[in-house]
Amino acid sequence: MSTETAAVTVGPARAHLVTRLLRRPEVGAAVAALVVFVFFATVTEAFFTPGGIATWLESASLFGIMAVAVALLMIGGEFDLSTGTMVGSTGLIVGMLSTSSGLNIWLAVLLSLVFALLVGAGNGLLVTRTGLPSFIVTLGTFFVLQGLNLAVPKVVIGQVAVQGMEDVPGFYDVRWLFGSVIQLGAAGLQISIFWWLGLTAFATWVLLRTRPGNWIFSVGGAPVSARQTGVPVFRTKVGLFMTTAAAGWLVGMLSLFRTSTVQASTGVNEEFIYIICAVVGGCLLTGGFGSAIGAALGALIYGMTYQGIVFAQWDNNWLKAFLGVMLLGAVLVNTWVRRQAEAERRKPA
Amino acid sequence: MTLPASGTPILEATEIGKNYGGIVALRDVTTTVRAGEVTCVLGDNGAGKSTFIKILSGAHRHTSGELRVDGAVRRLASPREALDLGIATVYQDLAVVPLMPIWRNFFLGSEPSRGKGPLRRLDVPFMRRTTHAELLKMGIALRDVDQPVGTLSGGERQSVAIARAVYLGARVLILDEPTAALGVKQAGVVLRYIVAARERGLAVVFITHNPHHAYPVGDRFLVLNRGRSMGEYAKAEITRDELTRLMAGGAELEQLGHELEHAAPPGSATERIAEQLTDPSPGGA
Incomplete structure (x- = not known):
């Protein structure tokens, strides 16, 4: 990477460090995460212990994986409300296929991924081909999946929850990939945390350093301009919907193999939390602006607050109120930051 | 992309037309766009200028007549196809994404990358350097190419769009009303770029409803009215006043x-x- 830095220095001058920092979408979330961390570390005993850290990191990871995928989609100018139910659908598919029909568990996992990708592609096709708002299209998908999650298991296994996963041959092989614990010093970290960190890094790389990343920003920021300059708008958008669906599948697998059970209601009503995490992380609702790291930080704030409230032994209902305040605060801070970034042109060069 | 000798026809439209359902938006327009020449397309609002350039730039397909690019009959299916043939269009809205940095906008849709396989990535240092240098050539000294394009002035944004098209290998540069939203001084700057592009051997198609902008820089003038051609004139064949009268x-x-x-x-x-x-x-x- 030394060649890169050398090349940059002979290029154009860069703005002042503070200006560059303010332009980053995740600044607000980073500050907020620090505040939340210090707060709960001071107020509760358990928060800043190896076991405590492992708990809120795990909590953050499941939301973080979804939030990062949802952030990419939001930067691309679209919404996906079917992400939460997809977590339940893919878990149920694997559960039903492997327990009742005796299908090889690896094959069941693969089939549920294919299912998720098809639903994602369907969302994307409907949105791009009809021009309907993604909010409506994926609201439809959300209800369809929610209904199927209840109706299909009732027909196939006679109940709305899958049990007995541990008895399926090969369960513990797959669990290694989705449900194992990695010991790091005194803390036993769930593997979902590493999936989350890896995906955040990968998504950041894609967004900032690859051609598809440039396309994602442009299809969200100015779709007409993107098409005029030859950006494959259709492919980019469909790809994004498939990404959120695949993230739903991953979280479905992580929770299925962690708890070895799945219910029809798994994931329902969590789609808004993903969106909140992305917005807290600096994503604009109008598209074209945001970051994967920001969304991951948004999920971290959520995870820390969720477990922090438990550690502090407060009423859990405070969480929702806190989330709402965070969302409003984030939107206000983001608006202010963007004004600052755009106001600099009025200063003399 | 190498530019052909000055005067070589690049685009030839023969009795070209476009229907939207039963509505005739354009009919029987014939013109030739040559390298090293500025072809002005003039007309009042609703004259069919936009329809005509959308056909040339690949945004719409024509429904009658014939379009030749380098002598071969074509029916352009997408802006991408037109770009690959060296036909670049600078639209009125400039096809820039306001929230994205200038250097990302400059290469949008044609990003250079390096590395192989999963390590294929944007050549960021090259992109930043080139953007800075190309804009400097057009007389814009940017302090910072990381600025969002939305923070530039109208004339500067126009120049970014033109510089981008020229850099990305345009042989034909289609400019859709580039001076319409600009003040007198900034319009003058853009007219100078048009002349500069012609001097470099590009074929320029300059769409405008202002004959006072078209006449000084144009080599030939195609006048449209209500979807029909009112004729095509070389500069020697028509005076500015005649052009104004014809247009109105x-x-x-x-x-x-x-x-x-x-x-x-x-x-x-x-x-x-x-x-x-x-x-x-x-x-x-």
Whole structure:
């Protein structure tokens, strides 16, 4: 990477460090995460212990994986409300296929991924081909999946929850990939945390350093301009919907193999939390602006607050109120930051 | 992409037309766009200018007539296909993404990358350097290419769009009303870029409704009115005043004036309007 830095220095001058920092979408979330961390570390005993850290990191990871995928989609100018139910659908598919029909568990996992990708592609096709708002299209998908999650298991296994996963041959092989614990010093970290960190890094790389990343920003920021300059708008958008669906599948697998059970209601009503995490992380609702790291930080704030409230032994209902305040605060801070970034042109060069 | 010798026809439209369902938006337009020449397309609002350039730039397909690119008959399916043939369009909205940094905008849709397989990535240092250098060539010294494009002035944004098209290998540069939203001074800057692009051997298609902008830089003039061609003229064949009159549908206005004159009683308001219509001197209104 030394060649890169050398090349940059002979290029154009860069703005002042503070200006560059303010332009980053995740600044607000980073500050907020620090505040939340210090707060709960001071107020509760358990928060800043190896076991405590492992708990809120795990909590953050499941939301973080979804939030990062949802952030990419939001930067691309679209919404996906079917992400939460997809977590339940893919878990149920694997559960039903492997327990009742005796299908090889690896094959069941693969089939549920294919299912998720098809639903994602369907969302994307409907949105791009009809021009309907993604909010409506994926609201439809959300209800369809929610209904199927209840109706299909009732027909196939006679109940709305899958049990007995541990008895399926090969369960513990797959669990290694989705449900194992990695010991790091005194803390036993769930593997979902590493999936989350890896995906955040990968998504950041894609967004900032690859051609598809440039396309994602442009299809969200100015779709007409993107098409005029030859950006494959259709492919980019469909790809994004498939990404959120695949993230739903991953979280479905992580929770299925962690708890070895799945219910029809798994994931329902969590789609808004993903969106909140992305917005807290600096994503604009109008598209074209945001970051994967920001969304991951948004999920971290959520995870820390969720477990922090438990550690502090407060009423859990405070969480929702806190989330709402965070969302409003984030939107206000983001608006202010963007004004600052755009106001600099009025200063003399 | 190497530029052909000056005067070589690149785009040839023969009796080209476009219907939207039953509505005729454009019919029987014939013109030739040559390297090293500025072809001006003039017309009032609704004359069919936009439809015509959308056909040339690949945004719409023509429904009648023939379009040749380098002598081969084509029906352009997408802006991408047009770009690959070296036909670049700078639209009125400039096809920039306001929230994205200038250097990302500069290469949008044609990003250079390096590395192989999963490590294929944007060549960021090259992109930043090139953007800075290319804009400097157009006389814009940017302090910082990381600035969002939305923070630039209208003229600067226009220049970014033109510099991008030229850099990305345009042989034909289609400019859609580039001076329409600009003040006198900034419009002058853009007209200078048009001349500069011609000097470099590009074929420029300059769409405008302002004959005072078109006449000084144009080599030939295609005048459209209500979806029809009013004729194509080389600069030597037409004066600025004739061009203005032709564009405004001058003959029709004069005719209307005479009709009103005959119908109106002397001294009435209608007669005064008729006088103003037949009298071309300014200040009548």
